[in-house]
Amino acid sequence: MLLLAGKGYVSLDVEYIDGTKIESKANKYTFVWRKSVEKNRDKLLDKIRILLEQIDETIAQDKAAENQSVAFTPAAISDLARELKEALAEQPAARTREEKKARRAREKEIKELEKHGDKLAEYDQHLQTLGDRNSYSKSDPSATFMRMKEDAMNNGQTKPGYNLQIGTENQFITDFSLFPNPTDTLTLIPFLSSFSGRYNRLPGKAVADSGYGSEENYRFMEEHDIESFVKYNWFHKEQKRSFKNNPFLVDNLYYNAKDDYYVCPMGQHMTFVGKTHGRTASGYITESHRYRAARCEGCPLRTGCFKAKGNRSIEVNRRLVEYKRKAREKLISDEGLEHRSKRPIEPEAVFGQMKYNMAYRRFRHFGLDKVTMDFAFFAIAFNIKKMCAKAAKGISKGFYNRKITLKTAFYEVISDQNRIERKINPKWAA
Numbered sequence: 001m002l003l004l005a006g007k008g009y010v011s012l013d014v015e016y017i018d019g020t021k022i023e024s025k026a027n028k029y030t031f032v033w034r035k036s037v038e039k040n041r042d043k044l045l046d047k048i049r050i051l052l053e054q055i056d057e058t059i060a061q062d063k064a065a066e067n068q069s070v071a072f073t074p075a076a077i078s079d080l081a082r083e084l085k086e087a088l089a090e091q092p093a094a095r096t097r098e099e100k101k102a103r104r105a106r107e108k109e110i111k112e113l114e115k116h117g118d119k120l121a122e123y124d125q126h127l128q129t130l131g132d133r134n135s136y137s138k139s140d141p142s143a144t145f146m147r148m149k150e151d152a153m154n155n156g157q158t159k160p161g162y163n164l165q166i167g168t169e170n171q172f173i174t175d176f177s178l179f180p181n182p183t184d185t186l187t188l189i190p191f192l193s194s195f196s197g198r199y200n201r202l203p204g205k206a207v208a209d210s211g212y213g214s215e216e217n218y219r220f221m222e223e224h225d226i227e228s229f230v231k232y233n234w235f236h237k238e239q240k241r242s243f244k245n246n247p248f249l250v251d252n253l254y255y256n257a258k259d260d261y262y263v264c265p266m267g268q269h270m271t272f273v274g275k276t277h278g279r280t281a282s283g284y285i286t287e288s289h290r291y292r293a294a295r296c297e298g299c300p301l302r303t304g305c306f307k308a309k310g311n312r313s314i315e316v317n318r319r320l321v322e323y324k325r326k327a328r329e330k331l332i333s334d335e336g337l338e339h340r341s342k343r344p345i346e347p348e349a350v351f352g353q354m355k356y357n358m359a360y361r362r363f364r365h366f367g368l369d370k371v372t373m374d375f376a377f378f379a380i381a382f383n384i385k386k387m388c389a390k391a392a393k394g395i396s397k398g399f400y401n402r403k404i405t406l407k408t409a410f411y412e413v414i415s416d417q418n419r420i421e422r423k424i425n426p427k428w429a430a
């Protein structure tokens with residue numbers, strides 16, 4: 001990247017962002033699902049409770065005195081099993097047949113308790129590995145199960161993989177990160193932060209599709225002086241006549257800012273009734289204002305207006321509306337149009353070359369560290385190839401006036417930078 005930036009191929013001022021899912025090397029049948037782990041763990045805890053009741057009346061009474069949902073830990077269970085074993089060993093040797101039978105039964109119960117302790121430790125380990133995720137692969141614990149675009153069976157089967165986010169400029173990969181969550185919305189902030197980690201500054205402009213347009217992301221970009229050319233849901237729909245002419249949509253209702261009420265298509269005031277708060281998966285708190293019409297019963301426009309029972313109520317997230325307005329202004333400006341037209345030939349073209357021309361669709365290593373290393377090598381090679389292709393084009397057209405191979409271009413670019421720089425583009429030499 002330093003070489004590319006030095007040669008003027010990239011400015012690192014603008015970043016075109018997009019993501020794709022790359023399959024892990026792990027087998028698709030190595031899944032661990034949070035729901036089944038939690039369900040089986042609860043069942044196991046019940047089994048442990050019942051077993052303890054059978055083993056010792058005293059223990060049962062102790063546990064009953066505590067909350068029913070007492071938290072058994074694997075260590076506590078193994079201590080308990082050890083204590084029971086010791087107590088059994090101290091008992092006088094069984095003589096009668098019944099005594100021997102009772103002793104064997106007790107030994108069996110203690111063994112079972114030990115087994116349950118081991119199983120509980122296994123479930124706890126699964127939950128620890130899962131962290132915030134809903135699934136992981138046993139052979140590649142960093143991989144999460146997600147739906148892939150490449151679905152050969154066409155059955156929507158989930159496979160272990162990573163959400164690869166890349167930033168490009170002039171089709172060079174300027175940044176990349178691998179995430180366990182399949183949705184793009186939550187990846188933008190950590191991804192932009194990874195850019196800052198690499199280059200010690202944030203990009204001046206970020207261009208991305210509507211998958212990234214959330215209040216939280218817009219706010220982050222505004223607070224960090226990143227000019228955002230990020231679409232939001234409904235950006236394209238909004239431009240259509242059918243949207244603009246629909247009087248029932250919240251965006252098209254008249255709003256009286258002075259007295260804080262909306263006016264519905266029948267002319268009725270929808271007054272403020274309260275606020276609602278939401279929390280995104282990353283913990284960001286959103287706030288919406290709620291407005292309600294006083295009487296919708298008997299309204300001739302009722303069928304076209306809304307489907308729920310009672311009077312119509314609407315929710316408006318003021319901050320998001322404002323961020324969307326700013327984003328819209330930017331996106332329909334001349335610069336916005338230019339970025340929007342470039343976006344499909346930036347990261348998406350890179351993904352196309354990567355996945356279909358170079359068949360890089362699946363990682364060849366296990367573990368986040370290794371796949372990160374793997375993709376880093378790929379990105380370096382990809383950038384060198386692209387640089388040489390661009391240099392070869394420039395050289396053959398301007399400097400040597402003959403067609404040269406990529407290999408020649410590579411040596412020329414590396415070994416004789418200044419001469420080529422001056423001839424290909426005088427700006428670089430400056």
Ligand code: SF4
Binds near residue numbers: 264267296301302
């Ligand atoms: S149904 Fe209610 S909110 Fe909708 S137009 Fe009629 S009065 Fe207004």
